[in-house]
Amino acid sequence: MSNLKGYTGKILEIDLSTKTIKTTPLDENLAELFVGGAGYACASLISKINKDTDPLGPENVIFLMSGPLLGSKGICTGRVVACSKSPLSGIWAESNTGGQIGVQMKRAGYDGILVHGASDQPVYLEILDGKAEIKDASQLWGKGIEETTKILKTPEEFKLGKVMAIGQAGENLVKYSIIGCEERAFGRTGLGAVMGSKKLKAVVIKGSNKIELASPDEFKALVKEVNTAQLAVFTAQMFGALGTSGGINMYTLTGELPVKYYRTSKFEEVDNISGATIAEKYLKKQRYCFACPIGCGRIIELGKNDLEVPEGQFEGPEYETIAGFGAMLGNSNLESIIKANYMCNDLGIDTISSSSVISLIMDLYNNGKTITASDVDGLNMEWGNMENVYQLLNKIANRSGIGDVLADGSDAVGKHFNVDPEQIATIRHIEPPYHDTRSSFGMSMAYGIAPHYGASHCSCDMYQTSLGQAHSEMDIQSIPALENSSEMSKHSARLMEYRAFFSSINMCVFAKPAASNLAKLIELGTGMPYDVERIKITGERVLSLKRLFNLKMGHSPKDEKLPKILVTPIEGVTEGKVPDQELLFSEFYKYEDWDPITGMPSPEKLERLSLTKYANF
Ligand code: SF4
Incomplete structure (x- = not known):
């Protein structure tokens, strides 16, 4: 049991090569430094995955990790992240899902699930309240996600459980295959293929434990207040209705x-x-x-x-x-x-x-x-x-x-x-989401610089921020969408750090709690003292750590470039304007104190963020 509240204090570790299962304690130092989710997963995986690790080989590892508020009613924190080395990009893979799979994992007694090795035959994992078993999946192999899910939920004890599964695409190692989670999915960076390479068809989980919070009554009262404020926000109303x-x-x-x-x-x-x-x-x-x-x-x-x-x-x-x-x-x-x-x-x-x-x-x-x-x-x-x-x-x-x-x-x-590579819409081999950088210059940094390059509009959603959705307590301003300036770079960098924090607390980016309320929720949930400054430094730390992971994989600043097709001027409302990558990216680097040649955060920054030991590769 963890001394920190909110966490279960346990990580389930599975080795599919040896068919062994063990439970290891949550590393509380990492939880203090990175809070959980993608930050915690990256701190764990950076020592396990190397430049020559084949993303589809048994040596790759996949880590499903929660945040401390998962399982509570903390606004939009019912999410869980899956992290690994991407078969599509060869660097950091991260995909975050909502739905209900995460809460089942937590209620079953685990903060995270770490899967090593590879089975020689199809298997699935069955987890029921602190008990995990590896089972034969030969009857499921070849089936779609819907049928697989239905079959795994047939036993009485799993009727109210949740399933995450791969379909034929994951089995066939399609480099952008997903892990379906009933209502939602781990959609990006090819994590379905990583599961497929391990011959892991699915995980079915049912849990019934309660999550213990540090100050449950105050937490509940604050959730009510935060949710009421959230529902008054226009975008929440629009997303709800449409x-x-x-x-x-x-x-x-x-x-x-x-x-x-x-x-x-x-x-x-x-x-x-x-x-x-x-x-x-x-x-x-x-x-x-x-x-x-x-x-x-x-x-x-x-x-x-x-x-x-x-x-x-x-x-x-x-x-x-x-x-x-x-x-x-x-x-x-x-x-x-x-x-x-x-x-x-x-x-x-x-x-x-x-x-x-x-x-x-x-x-x-x-x-x-x-x-x-x-x-x-x-x-x-x-x-x-x-x-x-x-x-x-x-x-x-x-x-x-x-x-x-x-x-x-x-x-x-x-x-x-x-085809001329400049006419292919990818960044580091990943196809970007559909928020055109020519209409929102901040998105050029989301696609060009964020750790899972090209994969995520949530890693720096300047398309929302530039529409007037500033985060005032985080000093993130709404910069006009078509502005090429150092201010655009600075506020995009701050937003990317904030979203790196979200990736670790596992909060949906559509949630807009005031940062001070978010800090208070974490404090009331975990018992860790938390404030806005701690959110800022943790976000900066998580972003820098993911960067170190990519540099270790051989990534370099030269890879950070949008192809011509994404920055070719077009007629219409943007009047032929395009993001100035050279200016925006170099100003972003300056703000983050990253070396323009190596891409490495400065030694002083690494020291300040307690990351020096992760930079020895
Ligand atoms: S707003 Fe976010 S957390 Fe809520 S349903 Fe949509 S994706 Fe899920």
Whole structure:
């Protein structure tokens, strides 16, 4: 049992090569320094993973880690993060999921689950209130996530449990495969393939322990106050009513929505695929992650249909998926996006990377006429041809035909078809989410510099901050979206540090508690003295540590560059303006005190952040 409240004090460690299971104590020094989540996981993994570690080899490790407030009612802290070395980028892999899987892990008695090694036969992990077992999964191998989940929840004791599982894509080591977690997923950086390489099909968890907090009554009172304030925020109301795609109409006005592989920002049919249209036609209810008062998830129902999607209720698409399978493919048919989303969730494919890869194929087919149907297994890839998109998704998940190339990501497609790398929309091999940097210059740093390069709009969501959502107690100002200035770099750096803290407390970036209230929640939950200054220094520490991890993997500042296609001026509302990478990135480096040649944080900074020992590689 931990001396700190909120934590369970235990990490479950599984070695799939030797089939051994043990419980190790939570390292309280790391919890004090990094709070939990991605920061804690990185401090643990940096000594276990090396430059020559094959992300899909048994030596790679995957760490599921919670924050101390997971399991409490602390606003939007019902999340858990999965970390590893990414098979797509070769550097830091991190993906954060909501839903309910994290709370089951915590209630089962574990702050985290660390998986080493690889099994030679398919297995799954069964965890029930402090007891874990490795079980044969040969009957599950080859099945989609939906069926796998259903089967694992059949036994009475797991009916109310939760499942995380890979689909065919993870089994076939698709480099952007996901780990599905029922309502949500660990979607980015290819963690499904890491699980697949370990022949770990799924984890089913049921827990019933209570999480002990330091000052439960005061904590509860503050949660009530914070939630009430949250629900008065406009974006919370919009996300609740319309989901994350509630802003898509506005994004066409600001140029944030990329269209047809970043060639334009004009998409006149946007109303057909908006959050309002989903709400009007198909929304049945909101989906809330554990401890969330906002509920941006969409439970939809199409009724009888010939799309081969369920007649009953299921998870609807969110903004990134709608942008990816809609505007990026020149497709304004909402039902086809719902179907593509459903397929990706079941096959276990990241909707951002897959839609970007397919958009690239359509760009090559339609714009430059570089490829023809004969290059893509006879498929006609005209913009908006969704029947053939479904075929490609199946091919990707099963690595059949051209799907074997697409399964390795956009850069592999570019290489296969001999495309100029500057015309491939990736950063460090990862396809970015759909918040166009030309409409929000701060996002160039989110995609170009954040530790899981290109993968995350949540690592520095300047697209929200530049719209007026400052974080005043954190000294993060709302800088005008199209400003190339050292102020933009400074406030983006501060936001990235704040979000690094969020990645460790595992809080959803749509939650907007005042930083002082967040600190108070942590203090009342854990018993650790916490204030805004401690949030700031912990965020800075976590960001710097993830950077050290990447430098250890061989990453260098030269890798931090957006390709031309993402910064080519386009007509429209942004009037041809683009982020000045040289200025923004060099000012960011100065603010962070990183060496411009090596990328290394200065020795003084490492010392101040207690990170010196992590820099010896
Ligand atoms: S706002 Fe949405 S993603 Fe965030 S915790 Fe709530 S339901 Fe989950």
